[in-house]
Amino acid sequence: MGSTGMLNNSTTICAPLMAQSVEQMVKDMHQAKAEGAQVVEIRLEHIKNFQPHQDIQIILKNKVLPVIIVYRPKSEGGRYEGDEQSRLEALHLATEMGADYVDFELKVASDLIWEQKMKDGSATKFIVSCHINAMTSSDEELNNLAASIRATGADIIKMAANVTDITEIARIFHLLSHCKVPIIAYSAGERGLISQLLCPKFGGFLAYGSIEGNSIPGMPSLYSVIHTYKLGYLNSETKVFGLVSKPVGHSKGPLLHNPIFRHENFNGVYVPMFVDNLKEFFNIYSSHDFPGFSVGFPYKEAVVEFCDEVHPLAESIGAVNTIVRRPCDGKLIGYNTDCEAAITAIEDALKEKRCTGNEVALGSPISGKLFALVGAGGAGRALAFGAKSRGAQIVIFDIDFGRAKSLACAVSGEARPYEEVVNFQPEKGSILANATPLGMHPNTDQRIPVAEATLGDYELVFDAVYTPKKTRLLKDAEAAGAIIVSGVEMFLRQAIGQFNLFTGREAPKELMREIIMAEF
Numbered sequence: 158m159g160s161t162g163m164l165n166n167s168t169t170i171c172a173p174l175m176a177q178s179v180e181q182m183v184k185d186m187h188q189a190k191a192e193g194a195q196v197v198e199i200r201l202e203h204i205k206n207f208q209p210h211q212d213i214q215i216i217l218k219n220k221v222l223p224v225i226i227v228y229r230p231k232s233e234g235g236r237y238e239g240d241e242q243s244r245l246e247a248l249h250l251a252t253e254m255g256a257d258y259v260d261f262e263l264k265v266a267s268d269l270i271w272e273q274k275m276k277d278g279s280a281t282k283f284i285v286s287c288h289i290n291a292m293t294s295s296d297e298e299l300n301n302l303a304a305s306i307r308a309t310g311a312d313i314i315k316m317a318a319n320v321t322d323i324t325e326i327a328r329i330f331h332l333l334s335h336c337k338v339p340i341i342a343y344s345a346g347e348r349g350l351i352s353q354l355l356c357p358k359f360g361g362f363l364a365y366g367s368i369e370g371n372s373i374p375g376m377p378s379l380y381s382v383i384h385t386y387k388l389g390y391l392n393s394e395t396k397v398f399g400l401v402s403k404p405v406g407h408s409k410g411p412l413l414h415n416p417i418f419r420h421e422n423f424n425g426v427y428v429p430m431f432v433d434n435l436k437e438f439f440n441i442y443s444s445h446d447f448p449g450f451s452v453g454f455p456y457k458e459a460v461v462e463f464c465d466e467v468h469p470l471a472e473s474i475g476a477v478n479t480i481v482r483r484p485c486d487g488k489l490i491g492y493n494t495d496c497e498a499a500i501t502a503i504e505d506a507l508k509e510k511r512c513t514g515n516e517v518a519l520g521s522p523i524s525g526k527l528f529a530l531v532g533a534g535g536a537g538r539a540l541a542f543g544a545k546s547r548g549a550q551i552v553i554f555d556i557d558f559g560r561a562k563s564l565a566c567a568v569s570g571e572a573r574p575y576e577e578v579v580n581f582q583p584e585k586g587s588i589l590a591n592a593t594p595l596g597m598h599p600n601t602d603q604r605i606p607v608a609e610a611t612l613g614d615y616e617l618v619f620d621a622v623y624t625p626k627k628t629r630l631l632k633d634a635e636a637a638g639a640i641i642v643s644g645v646e647m648f649l650r651q652a653i654g655q656f657n658l659f660t661g662r663e664a665p666k667e668l669m670r671e672i673i674m675a676e677f
């Protein structure tokens with residue numbers, strides 16, 4: 158398996174195929190090729206009424222890509238429940254018929270491979286696979302396991318790991334980068350995703366992606382590994398940026414940052430990082446390979462204590478959404494790009510209206526206005542400090558009244574109990590901002606409980622939620638006649654700020670706007 162011209166590394170993109178008929182397997186193989194796969198893994202155990210000789214022959218005769226034959230028993234995470242002898246015979250048959258790769262499980266591999274190698278001296282390469290528990294296996298144990306797999310005569314080692322925390326993936330990276338023979342090692346699932354996306358950086362032999370219309374739980378799609386994360390461009394020098402959040406799958410960050418890195422010829426990749434424990438995460442991923450992070454819900458406030466230095470604006474807000482590792486000493490510096498992003502988005506929308514109404518713009522259009530803010534978490538704090546800096550009068554609601562009070566105190570505003578949101582009567586021309594996650598995909602029918610009748614009294618309504626672009630709150634506010642500003646605008650602007658901090662370069666703003674608008 159060679160690389161296609163585009164590749165910058167030796168990792169091959171593989172599509173596992175699990176069709177129920179041999180004809181469909183062949184069709185899926187064509188589809189996988191059209192979608193950019195370079196090899197397919199044929200899971201024989203999914204074929205109904207499997208006829209080993211005939212079916213393997215059809216697959217190999219019609220193959221348009223190199224083929225890995227797998228016939229996995231239930232005990233090893235597959236579906237095969239028949240007798241072991243028949244299973245092994247089918248794998249031998251695949252070898253004799255010239256499959257490019259045949260996968261044997263470690264427990265049966267040893268004798269079989271040598272026997273097969275002696276017998277036919279065929280060109281088939283042998284993958285020997287096993288499951289590992291990354292939490293309980295030390296680096297040394299994993300190295301020893303790799304050596305014993307190699308001793309079976311394996312050409313390629315494969316380890317599928319269970320991880321319970323993203324920090325365990327570091328052991329997989331260690332294994333990939335230290336192993337002298339071709340190795341596949343990864344973990345499925347949200348917490349394991351970076352093992353799949355970063356394997357070209359650490360020298361993994363295969364990266365997996367599912368074909369369209371046949372998604373595989375815990376595995377990225379072929380489309381995303383090739384087009385979003387552009388795995389073909391990764392190499393050992395690639396810098397890894399990540400969104401530290403929980404949950405993390407909703408973020409549009411990878412769709413925005415990755416194409417911009419490529420466009421700017423910047424050797425970086427931006428990946429979702431599902432983090433459970435901030436302290437352990439920053440302890441483990443402490444090298445210059447990981448020079449920057451976005452910070453999302455719910456960690457924007459908690460992360461402050463893990464920064465070595467915090468920019469004065471972020472410090473006064475008490476929330477960090479961007480972290481940069483200083484090249485000279487590796488220290489983590491925390492910033493907040495949310496604050497200016499949200500406030501300038503609101504100001505620009507008000508200015509635009511004033512321009513069209515021929516009003517003369519003096520100072521910030523937010524100055525002196527009542528700014529009703531719902532949500533006093535990380536995003537809410539950024540909005541409150543931004544509004545304060547522009548001279549607004551701030552009223553804060555939060556389900557945690559204590560949290561609302563402490564933010565109100567910090568911005569010389571007023572805290573009100575959350576139950577009062579529904580009766581709150583703003584003066585005409587006020588601004589309403591939602592900084593809670595209410596209305597975020599998939600709960601798109603939710604919104605903060607502001608009374609329908611008062612929505613039209615706000616001059617402008619802003620929602621920090623950006624999936625969907627027009628939340629239920631914004632739809633209702635628009636219908637009531639308010640100017641609306643989507644969280645997409647804040648998202649874009651905070652990401653522009655992050656690009657500047659991550660790379661030390663000026664972000665291509667218009668291109669970033671085009672990319673993100675095309676996503677909605």
Ligand SMILES: O=C1C[C@@](O)(C(=O)O)C[C@@H](O)[C@@H]1O
Binds near residue numbers: 408454
């Ligand atoms: O609030 C957000 C959104 C975000 O968490 C995301 O979903 O990509 C990324 C953060 O940098 C930003 O402050």
